[in-house]
Amino acid sequence: MQQETIEVSALRKRFGATVALDGMSFTVRPGQVTGFVGPNGAGKSTTMRVVLSLDAPDEGRALVGGRPYASLPRPLSHVGSLLDAGALQPSRSARNHLMWLAHSQGLGARRVDEVIAQAGLTGVARRRAGGYSLGMRQRLGIAAAMLGDPPVLMFDEPFNGMDPEGIVWMRKFLRGLAGEGRTILVSSHLMSELQDAADHLVVVGRGKVIADTSVDELRAAASGDRVTLRTTAGPAAMAVLERAGAAVIAHDGDTLTLSGLAAGQVVTALNDGGVPFSEVSAHRATLEEAYMELTRDAVEYRAVGR
């Protein structure tokens, strides 16, 4: 698999009085799934449209494999994308939908039938796409994105409207594509959807990047790590742990909730102090919580701005 990046640098774009992109810059690297996450209106779709040369930025530029998208001779062989699963002529069959797209890239019917089979649409490919369920449309959109077997793939909100089974399937699908060395950019306004799918995250708000980080780094940076301790010797435990540097957040019967120390440190301190306990559990901050914290400002800004 030829490896190509998506480079977005200093994109600015206004729609009338609304600032859609305000210096958006990031790079999407091959071999991993990059989650593109932010509240609705943060500029995710606009950025993807700019990458595909559909929208022109006021400033800045976007490159795919070091080249502007519009200069690619057969663009679908470089970038596959699914922006909107509903972008179909309803009276056209799925097969014909893929057929015109394939022919526009100099590809033929054989490739169309391959992606139809991969998307699991073989039995329904000659039916009107207008009769498809949302899930089937998503599969058709993915089949279209895969037509040119591209090294770069972009999906805008692919989890939208998917049932839990579909979400699991989609995560596995995305990870599989990344495993082949492809460059994958997946947008979502819900961090929970990207959990277990993304390796890297570009968190955006108000048209610019808030965080460009690996999933592990984001988790670690989150301030919300907690340790839960179950003990019958509450006061003794509190004394020992506070001396070791922990802060007790809650005390509810036998259960103490602490922050400031990792679970291992808590166990060591209690053992050193001879305090009995029945259970110590680490509670890692969810990506969701970390994300909410990061994007709170952006959301609030929008709420005020409207």
Next chain:
Amino acid sequence: MSAGTTTPVRPDDAAGAARFGFLNGFASLLRAEWIKFRSVRGWVIGMIVAVVVMEFMGLFLAQAHVGCQVSGGPAKSGAACVQPMPLGPGGEAVNDQYYFVHQPLGSSGTLTVRLTSLTGWYGGNGGVPAAPSNPLAGLQRGLQPWSKAGIIITDSTKQGSAYAAIMSTGSHGVAMQYNYTSSVAGRPGAVGPASPRWLRLVRSGDAISGYDSADGAHWTLVGAAHLAGLADTVQAGMFATSPQHTQVTQFVGHSQGQISPSLATGVFDHVRLSGGSAGGGGAWTGDNVGSNQPFGPGSTQAETFHQAGGRFTITGSGDIAPVVNGMGSGPTASISQHLIGTFAGLIAVAVVAVMFMTAEYRRGLIRLTLAASPRRWRVLVAKAVVVGAVSFVAGLVAAVIAVPIGAHIDHVNGLYVFQASAATTARVLAGTGLLLAVMAVLALAIGSMVRRSAVAVTAVIVGIVVPYFLGVAQVLPTSASEWLMRVTPAAGFSVQQSLVVYPQVTNSYTTPNGYYPLGPWGGFAVLCGWALVAMAGAVYLLRRRDA
């Protein structure tokens, strides 16, 4: 679906770019747009509807019948009612009526005359003389523009014979005319006692040359005619004739025409004929060629000639010219008449062409289209080629069915169908296809610019169909409707014109009569101009705007 995709479909970049060159790329794009078109059943049906509507309107709605009944006899209809019009050597219908003073001429010879006067009368009272005893009573003095007197060599006195003539006219100076459709201008100016016109025809086999002169000494060649298959012995002599007087009055909402007969009188002297059967000294015979009824109902014969010494005074009425479509042309039809449904077919075609673009905007499909082909103008051009080609086929098929069947129906119904040459017929048939094709491209471009079907279809109807109706329906003053047929895209309908404008025949050459102001290709060029401008605007906006 598994993530694994193993088929190598992407050649390495350099080779891919080279293999996927400009033409290949565009051919692929054409194929893609063609698949898009044919895979939406509604659009294919729309094109079929266009053909069906054109046939229905052309063959069932646009029908004229001729009926007649002799008192006490059975009612008749169609060809049984109509006297066939005389046909000229080229097969076209002709008017062939003139007063002819003639004698035979052999295969070579020269006829020379001096014309000293050309005067005329016309009926200001609908052509009905006030007093039957005096055919000129109630008439006004005056010539028609193409009143004519001069000399003629004709195959025979039968209507529609091959001929060549040189003459002086009411207001077009000297002209040499032959075989009805050809006319060449000679010395300008009116004839009169102070400014006589010398006229000469020289026959040599099938070739006849016409000369004019102001003094009978210095001659100018006006024109030469080649009359294929001219008989050895022909008739040569002097003639006078005058086409009907036409007066058109413009009202708001319509125009009204009044037709009345007219007479022209020419006075000749210095008549010299060499090569005549009697050595030039034969007797002159007067014939009112082609006249089955005398001038004016109930009148005494006005058409006549007097000979006094070497001086001939000849009075005639009629014309020697092709029949044109207009007032007083009788039960006629043009081959284009059965294409009247083109405007309705156009509406169906325009809706499809508009949708071909706007449907993509409605669903956001345009983003996929432009992502697949970032060089946007090529998408628009590919769409234009596809929808244009399909529309061309629809128009061509509709015309190829409607024109011959319609002409046959007209013929059975007793109408004279104006003859159209093979080239003209081919132009009308292919032109109907081209007309729909270019209008489809225009509609596509408008659809691309406004992005909304209803707005675009409305624009097409207001911009093309409405001006067309105003142009053909005689609701505006002629000048206004002619203006519409010059500047709006409706000018493109001109390409369906099958009738020929003859400058030597006075007629109301207007759109309702089947004559477009710019002629077939001129009007079509106006439409093409509109389509080009719209396509340029559509390309500009498509490139400039976000998808």
